[in-house]
Amino acid sequence: MTSLTEKRAPRPQPEARKIRGKVHLREHLMGWLFVGPFGVVFLAFLIAPLGYALYLSLFQKKLIGGTSFVLFDNYVKAFTDPSFLSGAWFVIRFSLVSIPLQIVIALALALILDSVTTLFARFSRLMIFLPYAIPTVIGAVMWGFLYSRGFGPLTDIFGLFGATAPDFLSSDLIFYGLLNVVTWQWAGYYMIILYAALQGVDPTLYEAARMDGAGRWQIATRIKIPLIAPALILILVFSLIGTLQFFNEPQILRYLAAGTIGADFTPNMYAYQQAFSLANFNYGSAISFALGGLVFICVYAFLFFTRKRRSFL
């Protein structure tokens, strides 16, 4: 034992390096240990299913002839499939209208609530946020009933003016019917995010602006909005991803209006129909991946055009 320590003594430097290396290794291990639980879940519930779906999407199963490897044929089919393309075109159109609308409403509400500090403002904030707390499915069912011309309030309201109520579940108006449901549900949520961002702005900036003679409108447009731009871009990305993956609301309203909302109404619904009601998991997977690609392109394009303003990604 003693001889060992004696031997060690004259060579302190490599030993120190070794110890440092051991510490490093231990730190590494500790790091992996900490990441471990997340890593396992991440691999098991995200990477593995994605990989499996990708694998499935490279095959084709026919009622006659069974399963065969087709490489990217399913993708070629998806991008020439009128059902997928019309669904994709619908969600893109829907995004172009619904996202700006929601953001404008959310921003206006957040700015108003930020500059008013009465008890009423707090109450309003809660009420505006409330629709987000209602599950999407319940919200869609509720609106389905409100749109009803047989027993919904629309007939009575329009009746007062001697007009017939519009049918928001008809082919012509379903776009607006869904637009209303989505805006109702999400504008309050976005409002809260923007409101929180506004609360983080240093109030001395407003004071300085006021001393320089800026009015309320100028403070809002020149100071508040530029300062919360990162939050705005964040919710834009959220809503873009959410809208392109549109599923819950139309799927629920389909029970009331299957004629208007076809099984291929949005790409996600089409993937669901293919996989679960037509037992075509391969093509369903391919549609999901194709939609994923579409979402990626749209989000990337958006981030590219706003790259100067973003700070969170």
Place this chain on the structure above:
Amino acid sequence: MKRRRILATVAMLAAGTGLVACSSDEGGSDASNCTNTITKQNVPVVTMWGWYPNTQLVVDNFNKQHDDVQVCWTNVGQGSDEYDKFQTAISAGTGAPDVIMVEADRIPTFQIQGALVDIKQYGYDAVKANYSEGAWKDVSVGDAVYGVPVDGGPMGMIYRKDIFDKYKITPPKTWAEYEQAAQKVKDAGGPLFGDLGANVPAVLMALQIQKGATPFTSDPAQPNAIGVKLNDQASKDVLDYWGGLAKKGLVGTQDQFTPEYISGVINGNYATYISAAWAPGYLTGAGVGKGQDTGKFAVAPLPQWDPANPVQVNWGGSAFSVTKQAKKPELAAKVAYGLYADKESLTDGWTNQIIFPLNLTALKDPAFADLKVAFFNGQQANKEVYLPAAEAYKGVAYAPFGQYYLDAMTKQVSEIIKGSVTGSQAADRLQEDVAKYAKEQGFTVQ
């Protein structure tokens, strides 16, 4: 209240079965969580999925009457809920029951995937005479039999007697008269005469068949070939007829089986409802024909195209099939043949309007024919309408991709309602769409 009590009973029974299952390990592992209680021990068990409201009674009756086999029943959901589970079990190769309740139009879909057993060799001859030829055709693919018929949906025209009386019309016997009557009611400021629902393509399919269409044909000698004929003149005529009625504002264009439609039926917004024999039970459950509306409904035979050569058609109906995953197909077939085929179960089914039976022992029961249906204010609906319709029904060959066909039809009917295509154009588009899908699925389309 009643439903709640049933639910409570089911829950209690489920709990009870759990206890029984714990105490005895005699049965197979699949039979460990039946909804029903199996009292006879050391007897082979056959598992079964089904959703008839009186399945409990039906299964108990069967188990009481048999000492060589016992049924273990699970309700995994109704219609597409069950089909989705069965489909998953087929894909997985495990998890399916031995016997499954399926609607007749689904049989080819599962059969083509090799998921069902041809039960002709397991005692078909002994029960052949118990069902009509049309009933057997609906559960057959080619010469092979893939199910035992249980209930059917012979079609008739349900109408509001009060509306017919008010506008002085008699039940139309032909479709031409139907349109005239609709026009008459409209001109007098009355309600809509009927409804063209995009979400009930099966009705339009039946009405096309009534005019002489044969949407799908298959030849057992060539299982890879299928005839798809969705745009022949008869199919076009029927779509044009209904599209015309909708365009003229004679019928509504509301999706059916929705609260909106039912509230319309209750409010008397529709003078007629073209539907099947199970409709009175469904409508009663949905709250129609109660309170002020009691006894306002009546039923008449389905209007015809050619009254000299009437054709009767069917909407809905179900059967018991044996799955390929059954370990003892012969035993499973015995269950499929015997379940819901005893007098006691059948009588319970038709007196409570749960099913329109296809078993001839029930159909020929004088009490069945004489039944005074409360929903129709005591009208003997079976004798007057549904029995003759069921007897004259010839059967249909369904498609092995029925779900796709029905979804595609819904899409086209929606276009007709929108007014963007005529019925004929919709039929052409449907033909193109479905034929393309059939080819994609590897069929030779004829």
